Amino acid sequence: MAESLNAKITALFDEPGCDTNVAKGEKARKKGCSKPLQPGAAAGGCAFDGAKIALQPITDVVHLVHGPLACEGNGWDNRHAATSGPELYRIGATTDITETDIIMGNGEKRLYRAIREVIERYTPPAIFVYSTCVPALIGDDINAVCHHATEKFGTPCIPINAPGFVGSKNLGNKLAGETLLDHVIGTMEPERSTPTDINILGEYNLSGELWQVKPLLEQLGIRLNACITGDARYHEVATAHRARVNMMVCSTALINVARKMEERWGIPYFEGSFYGIGDTSDALRNLARMLVARGAEADLIDRTEGLIKAEEQRAWSRLEPYRERLAGKRVLLYTGGVKSWSIVSALQEMGMVIVSTSVRKSTDNDKQKIKDLMGGDAHMVSSIPPREMYAQLRRGDADILLSGGRTQFVALKARTPWLDINQERHHAFAGYDGMVTLVRELDASLSNPVWEDVRRLAPWEQEDGEAEFDDEGVPALVPIG
Amino acid sequence: MATVIQRRKAVSLNPLKSSAPLGAALAYLGIEKGIPLFHGAQGCTSFALVLSVRHFKEAIPLQTTAMDEVATCWGGASNLEEALLTLARRMKPGFIGVATTALVETRGEDSEGDLRLIMERNPELAETKVVLASTPDYAGALEDGWASATTAIINRLVEPWSPSIRSFQQINVLPGVHQTPVDIEALREIIESFGFYPVILPDVSYSLDGHIAESWVPTSLGGTSLSEIANMARAVHTIAIGEHMRTPADTLTAMTGVPATVFPTLTGLEPSDRLVSLLARLSLKPVPGRLRRHRAQLVDAMLDGHFHFGGKKVAIAADPDLLFSLSQFFAGMGASVVTAIASTGGNRNLQRIPVENVIVGDLMDLEDGAAQAGADLLVTHSHGRQAAARLGVPLMRVGFPIFDRLGVSHEETVGYRGTRSLIFRVANQFLSESHEHRPEDFGSAIPAPVITTEEGRHASGTFATH
Numbered sequence: 001m002a003e004s005l006n007a008k009i010t011a012l013f014d015e016p017g018c019d020t021n022v023a024k025g026e027k028a029r030k031k032g033c034s035k036p037l038q039p040g041a042a043a044g045g046c047a048f049d050g051a052k053i054a055l056q057p058i059t060d061v062v063h064l065v066h067g068p069l070a071c072e073g074n075g076w077d078n079r080h081a082a083t084s085g086p087e088l089y090r091i092g093a094t095t096d097i098t099e100t101d102i103i104m105g106n107g108e109k110r111l112y113r114a115i116r117e118v119i120e121r122y123t124p125p126a127i128f129v130y131s132t133c134v135p136a137l138i139g140d141d142i143n144a145v146c147h148h149a150t151e152k153f154g155t156p157c158i159p160i161n162a163p164g165f166v167g168s169k170n171l172g173n174k175l176a177g178e179t180l181l182d183h184v185i186g187t188m189e190p191e192r193s194t195p196t197d198i199n200i201l202g203e204y205n206l207s208g209e210l211w212q213v214k215p216l217l218e219q220l221g222i223r224l225n226a227c228i229t230g231d232a233r234y235h236e237v238a239t240a241h242r243a244r245v246n247m248m249v250c251s252t253a254l255i256n257v258a259r260k261m262e263e264r265w266g267i268p269y270f271e272g273s274f275y276g277i278g279d280t281s282d283a284l285r286n287l288a289r290m291l292v293a294r295g296a297e298a299d300l301i302d303r304t305e306g307l308i309k310a311e312e313q314r315a316w317s318r319l320e321p322y323r324e325r326l327a328g329k330r331v332l333l334y335t336g337g338v339k340s341w342s343i344v345s346a347l348q349e350m351g352m353v354i355v356s357t358s359v360r361k362s363t364d365n366d367k368q369k370i371k372d373l374m375g376g377d378a379h380m381v382s383s384i385p386p387r388e389m390y391a392q393l394r395r396g397d398a399d400i401l402l403s404g405g406r407t408q409f410v411a412l413k414a415r416t417p418w419l420d421i422n423q424e425r426h427h428a429f430a431g432y433d434g435m436v437t438l439v440r441e442l443d444a445s446l447s448n449p450v451w452e453d454v455r456r457l458a459p460w461e462q463e464d465g466e467a468e469f470d471d472e473g474v475p476a477l478v479p480i481g
Numbered sequence: 482m483a484t485v486i487q488r489r490k491a492v493s494l495n496p497l498k499s500s501a502p503l504g505a506a507l508a509y510l511g512i513e514k515g516i517p518l519f520h521g522a523q524g525c526t527s528f529a530l531v532l533s534v535r536h537f538k539e540a541i542p543l544q545t546t547a548m549d550e551v552a553t554c555w556g557g558a559s560n561l562e563e564a565l566l567t568l569a570r571r572m573k574p575g576f577i578g579v580a581t582t583a584l585v586e587t588r589g590e591d592s593e594g595d596l597r598l599i600m601e602r603n604p605e606l607a608e609t610k611v612v613l614a615s616t617p618d619y620a621g622a623l624e625d626g627w628a629s630a631t632t633a634i635i636n637r638l639v640e641p642w643s644p645s646i647r648s649f650q651q652i653n654v655l656p657g658v659h660q661t662p663v664d665i666e667a668l669r670e671i672i673e674s675f676g677f678y679p680v681i682l683p684d685v686s687y688s689l690d691g692h693i694a695e696s697w698v699p700t701s702l703g704g705t706s707l708s709e710i711a712n713m714a715r716a717v718h719t720i721a722i723g724e725h726m727r728t729p730a731d732t733l734t735a736m737t738g739v740p741a742t743v744f745p746t747l748t749g750l751e752p753s754d755r756l757v758s759l760l761a762r763l764s765l766k767p768v769p770g771r772l773r774r775h776r777a778q779l780v781d782a783m784l785d786g787h788f789h790f791g792g793k794k795v796a797i798a799a800d801p802d803l804l805f806s807l808s809q810f811f812a813g814m815g816a817s818v819v820t821a822i823a824s825t826g827g828n829r830n831l832q833r834i835p836v837e838n839v840i841v842g843d844l845m846d847l848e849d850g851a852a853q854a855g856a857d858l859l860v861t862h863s864h865g866r867q868a869a870a871r872l873g874v875p876l877m878r879v880g881f882p883i884f885d886r887l888g889v890s891h892e893e894t895v896g897y898r899g900t901r902s903l904i905f906r907v908a909n910q911f912l913s914e915s916h917e918h919r920p921e922d923f924g925s926a927i928p929a930p931v932i933t934t935e936e937g938r939h940a941s942g943t944f945a946t947h
Contacts, residue, residue, distance in 0.1 A: 040571075042523050043527075046522050069619070070582070070583065072496060074528035076495075092493075093495075095491060096493040099620050101619075102619060112491075117492045133587075137587050165550050390696075413697065
């Protein structure tokens with residue numbers, strides 16, 4: 001692996017913007033924060049996966065994966081990062097290197113030709129070129145190929161060095177962020193710039209969630225300069241350095257980008273969330289306050305408060321009809337990070353009981369918020385093995401599981417309602433409207449008559465051995481004739 | 482005779498292929514109490530896992546040796562050992578199927594040798610059967626991985642013929658990766674109806690069919706039992722489906738002396754007839770009434786359905802054996818296959834596809850070919866949705882992965898009954914696209930010249946089609 005990549009990873013692990021890292025001693029800090037994976041019991045994506053997730057939502061570029069088939073072939077066009085225009089990003093482009101390429105060392109040539117073919121066919125504003133394990137192992141220099149191709153064709157070719165074996169999905173997110181800092185952000189100047197320009201970092205517009213938030217910003221006259229990277233265009237990301245404030249949404253994923261943009265261009269950032277009613281309001285408040293501090297009109301703050309008041313009122317009144325239906329229902333919240341607490345208050349407001357929430361990927365800050373909300377850490381759990389979770393749900397410890405796709409079948413096989421709140425979800429849950437959608441979906445799931453039906457034993461499976469099937473009035477079968 | 486053309490493009494746009502280790506994993510999932518294990522970085526497993534879950538809508542027990550940077554530099558043997566020990570301890574599987582990935586294969590690791598040493602020095606693995614198939618992602622595709630894994634299972638677990646083995650009314654079946662769980666169920670019924678006991682390897686009919694179990698099972702939910710595999714030498718005959726199953730079939734024959742028949746396809750009237758007459762001949766029994774009735778229904782379906790196939794232009798992209806099977810089916814029903822794209826080029830049946838050129842390529846080749854030929858129907862997996870949307874042509878989903886439709890495991894395609902339902906599926910697709918005739922459909926009032934083209938014949942056909 002290239003020296004520079006090693007140095008980059010070491011630097012990433014020593015992130016001064018990360019509270020956990022700052023709290024560590026000198027020695028622990030040097031060790032970095034990658035957790036060793038246990039062979040045979042590991043779950044989750046690799047660094048390449050993480051890099052791709054973070055950058056793929058840039059819609060008008062071609063994402064070209066340099067590697068054997070599986071890296072792109074098994075994973076393309078698989079998330080619901082929505083676009084308001086260009087569809088180029090959905091194309092699965094890969095060099096699909098073969099045995100001969102590997103043995104003969106043809107990888108770099110093949111990559112160069114692939115870049116040329118893509119430019120000839122699509123003339124994109126840029127090409128994002130991803131390295132994977134095998135090219136990294138045989139020493140393909142994708143930086144050099146990209147550099148050469150950029151000069152030759154005049155189309156920026158952005159090298160993303162995050163081969164799978166270097167680490168986790170989260171590390172891949174950060175390496176993707178580094179790539180943007182090194183090669184994209186600040187390379188173009190915007191046509192216009194206003195005192196209320198902001199960037200949102202770590203929002204990928206899954207199922208169109210950005211569009212649940214954007215109208216709120218527009219009502220306040222806040223201009224979204226770049227969303228990094230949901231529904232983004234290349235030039236938006238390239239001009240992101242002219243924004244006044246950065247909001248960081250997915251707490252740890254792109255913290256390096258936020259901090260370095262502050263260092264380089266003096267753009268202050270804050271960490272916020274658009275999940276939950278209170279959190280959405282807080283985020284808007286922070287945005288207004290920070291923009292005013294950076295020269296926006298002072299009345300922005302009052303206008304924001306006005307909007308918050310109206311929107312909160314509207315949201316709660318829309319939620320009201322569900323309160324009676326949902327009160328007392330028990331929720332097992334199995335996610336991580338921000339979501340482990342950000343939707344809790346809305347659920348509690350509905351009278352729902354949080355049986356427990358998982359804190360696998362949560363920071364100390366997240367955990368404190370859970371304690372504040374739910375009183376004590378009795379409800380915090382780390383990871384639950386599938387068999388254990390199945391037993392809990394089968395026993396009826398919770399009425400519904402809110403989690404990501406990985407645990408979907410644990411709930412369903414235990415004949416328990418389940419709602420997807422992670423990246424593969426089909427519903428948008430952001431902002432005020434999103435919380436109403438979430439509650440509506442919760443209700444739809446919980447009130448579905450199918451649960452009662454599927455939990456019923458077959459008539460011949462009744463415990464006393466007697467068929468409880470009520471056959472009164474059913475004509476007996478008699479031979480015809 | 483079709484010419485097989487290997488594209489010389491450097492870039493693959495919208496890949497058609499799924500990788501070989503994934504094919505191997507699917508085969509391993511057809512073994513009772515089995516767990517597939519990828520020997521590679523954790524991303525290799527994660528991508529394959531997510532894709533399989535989306536296709537089957539089931540929890541898939543797929544694990545990884547989680548090769549990190551250190552293991553990549555020093556070699557993966559200790560990761561493989563730790564993974565096997567962890568799985569044996571935590572999940573108590575009866576069977577672990579290892580599939581290597583591009584990462585360890587590029588390093589040139591002797592995984593087979595590593596595995597032998599690991600098994601020797603770890604008595605706690607004695608209860609678990611472990612099989613390893615070499616399936617680098619950079620060679621072959623789904624069919625190759627499936628076949629390699631099946632061959633590896635046969636090599637490792639089948640007891641070779643010996644004089645003590647008694648022949649039994651058993652038929653071995655080696656299905657291709659393109660057979661759905663319900664296809665396998667159907668084959669089992671057909672074989673049983675002749676009084677035979679079928680041993681199907683791999684058997685995904687119970688592990689990937691989607692059903693609710695009584696408790697949480699961390700391994701595969703069903704599949705071929707290890708004792709059945711060991712006893713494959715007892716069979717009177719082996720039936721393999723698809724050219725990619727020839728190597729496993731040959732291997733099995735060499736070990737057991739059981740003769741094998743490789744069916745290029747079991748979709749269509751004639752291939753189904755061949756299967757049924759083989760079974761009748763082997764069993765010395767008459768063809769059961771139920772099968773005769775299914776045949777009669779299929780013939781009727783062909784008559785009802787042919788109106789909707791005639792003159793239609795179909796573009797197909799699939800793994801070679803599925804491509805062959807579907808091309809034969811469409812051509813046999815009167816449609817013309819205008820574009821045929823194969824994921825890999827080694828299969829000799831590709832040359833028998835009724836089309837001028839078979840292109841070894843990707844879904845962009847399908848899209849370009851279909852656009853040029855003015856295809857009426859695209860036939861490929863779910864990723865064809867982009868092409869279908871851009872071209873405004875309906876997409877029939879076949880093969881793997883199908884992640885945007887339910888009930889994939891229950892789409893029957895083999896035998897009389899499977900062919901019948903396939904005909905109805907396609908015909909209904911065409912029917913839903915049909916439109917009311919309008920004056921402009923019929924050209925000007927000037928008498929038309931003598932009709933010679935394909936389309937012309939169709940337009941003046943004697944049957945009313947709408």
